[in-house]
Amino acid sequence: MIRVLLAEDQGMMRGALALLLGLEQDIEVVAQVGRGDEVVAAALNARPDVALLDVELRGRSGLDAAADLRDEIPDCRVLILATFGRPGHLRRAMEAGAAGFLVKDGPVEELAEAIRRVLSGESVIDPALAAAALSAGPNPLTVRERDVLAAVADGAAVADIAAKLHLSEDTVRDEMSSAIGKTGTRTRMEAARAARLHGWL
Numbered sequence: 001m002i003r004v005l006l007a008e009d010q011g012m013m014r015g016a017l018a019l020l021l022g023l024e025q026d027i028e029v030v031a032q033v034g035r036g037d038e039v040v041a042a043a044l045n046a047r048p049d050v051a052l053l054d055v056e057l058r059g060r061s062g063l064d065a066a067a068d069l070r071d072e073i074p075d076c077r078v079l080i081l082a083t084f085g086r087p088g089h090l091r092r093a094m095e096a097g098a099a100g101f102l103v104k105d106g107p108v109e110e111l112a113e114a115i116r117r118v119l120s121g122e123s124v125i126d127p128a129l130a131a132a133a134l135s136a137g138p139n140p141l142t143v144r145e146r147d148v149l150a151a152v153a154d155g156a157a158v159a160d161i162a163a164k165l166h167l168s169e170d171t172v173r174d175e176m177s178s179a180i181g182k183t184g185t186r187t188r189m190e191a192a193r194a195a196r197l198h199g200w201l
Contacts, residue, residue, distance in 0.1 A: 002050060003049045004048055036065040053098075066080065086199030148179065150201050
């Protein structure tokens, strides 16, 4: 049996996926979580062969959780699931060690087959998303610019961002200005939205 951990923040979707995957004769969902910061503990407890991680998880993104699993349980293969196929998310998933990336609008049979394929050592990537990622180029934002924009997207003020990231307020403003320039936007909120849209955050 292929042991699967399922991380999805929407309870109904999580339950439906678990039910459908459970109908496969060779797949068993051994753990389910609704938050990204619960993934590693659940994986250490259940020891899954494959972890299915939604990109947008509360507490910690599926992309960050994928990197955590790579470091903590390297023999667990990770398959990222996303509602929207964003090239930046695909690049970050691959950098985090994910073995696959699928958009959620496919049939469950395709997901089950992807689970089998990543477990056998293959990489499984949505073809349209792979093509888009190749044409999109790399993420232009630095790690610090991404951290600042992520805090901006959460509505934090400059002083709060500076305190959270242990930076001066002038540095935060400089990083915002640089990110605005790189995203071709006019305000910090527009820059944060653009970065999210491209999958850079």
